[in-house]
Amino acid sequence: MQKGRIIKAISGFYYIKDAHNQIYQTRARGVFRLQKVTPVVGDYVEFESDNLEEGTLTKVLPRKNELSRPLIANVDVGVIVTSVVDPKLSTALLDRFLVHLEKNHIQPVIYISKMDIANDHEKIAVKDIVYEYEKIGYHVIAVDEPSKEEAISKIKNAFAKDFNQHTIMFMGQSGAGKSTLLNLLDENLNLKTGQTSQALGRGKHTTRTIELLPLLGGEFADTPGFSTLNFEGIEQVELTEYFPEMLCRRDMCRFTGCLHDREPKCAIKSAVAQNEISEFRYQNYLNFLDEIRQQVKY
Ligand SMILES: Nc1nc2c(ncn2[C@@H]2O[C@H](COP(=O)(O)OP(=O)(O)O)[C@@H](O)[C@H]2O)c(=O)[nH]1
Ligand SMILES: [Mg+2]
Ligand SMILES: [Zn+2]
Structure with missing residues (x-):
């Protein structure tokens, strides 16, 4: 055997x-x-x-985990590629990806692309966002180096530990820079960039087969993942588990099963009021909760 x-x-x-x-x-x-x-x-x-x-x-x-689209098992790390501009960074979309990764026990890494074309104002906004996500405990990579060689070497170093011996999936909006990042990490890949077709792969039945390929000491799936980004299969009470900064405070809420919405004596709402949990994350959480509520009606 x-x-x-x-x-x-x-x-x-x-x-x-x-x-x-x-x-x-x-x-x-x-x-x-x-x-x-x-x-x-x-x-x-x-x-x-x-x-x-x-x-x-x-x-x-x-299996440690199992995803259906693309069909793949045992993914360890999910790299969420999100650009500062073009398309503009959206924490709502970023949090949506994070929820899906957390749900599947995949360690997220956030990579912010196109720092080189962001203006000073946008760069400051990104610094704030990076700070908020790092505070939660996420690994965020946003490299702003004037020289391309230095930028590449910094990006590779930043990823090295996440990739070692791991299986990695790349995700992010079309045009965010997934293929560009992969080409930076391994110049032999020679992936086409500026292609809009693959988007999130939504709906379209693709006959392309997935393949695991070596990358920086790990393996990656050559189809950027997660086609469906709705919250199907996620219950309202479950959502807290996918926001680490809420999960660790949940036991302090007055009511078990607290949704941190209208309930009194809610530890999450106090943490938001005291700026320990960022307002925008909490708002995204409430919007997702609402979306799950709507789904239930069907
Ligand atoms: N200036 C700049 N352009 C980028 C960067 N990353 C991607 N792009 C450009 O953005 C467009 C979309 O990138 P691509 O890698 O194809 O995105 P994908 O759809 O996520 O695979 C292409 O024209 C890239 O050249 C970056 O970090 N800086
Ligand atoms: Mg691409
Ligand atoms: Zn609560």
Whole structure:
């Protein structure tokens, strides 16, 4: 029995990479159909093979997480790419991505692009935002260096620890700079930039297969993730868990199950009043809560 990880899946074949970076072509044993487990890219698996072309995938090991669009398992880190300008930075969108990452136990990293074309006013606004997210405990990367070489080396260093031995997904609005960032991190990737087609991948059925590729000591999925960004499957009471600065204060609310909305003696609302929780994060939270309420009506 051998162990490895599925890095690619095409028409019934699973490509498994072992600890020595050897890639085996395998097929899944029929037993999977009975067990209702469909192996996906990112799965850690057991397999049997005496050559590189005709292996048998025998077992899928337990998953840490599992995303449906794109179909991938065991993602550790989610890099949210958001530009200062063009498109303008929106904390509402950023928080939406953060909620989805938190829900799936994926460690977020926030990368702010296009610092080089921001004016002084915009740069100051970004500093405030960076401060707020760092206060929560998030890793934020916003590099503002006049020289391109220095900027690149700073960005690589900033990411190094997040990437080491990890599986990374990139997400963010179309045009935010995902492909540009990936090209900076690995010039051999040569991804096309300025393409608007992939957007969030929403709706469009794409036949493109996902593949895990090496990047700075980790692996990344070449399809920037999260197509659906609504709050389907998230309950109102659950939302607090995805705002770390609220989660750690929740037990101090007067009522269990407090939604921090109209309830009295709410620790979250006091923290907002005392500037310990930022007003804009709380507003985004309330808007998301409202959206979840509307969803329930269906
Ligand atoms: N000046 C500047 N332009 C950028 C930066 N990042 C991306 N762009 C430009 O923004 C556009 C969209 O970038 P792209 O990487 O294709 O975004 P994606 O849709 O998220 O993959 C392209 O024209 C890029 O050249 C940046 O940090 N600085
Ligand atoms: Mg792109
Ligand atoms: Zn409360």
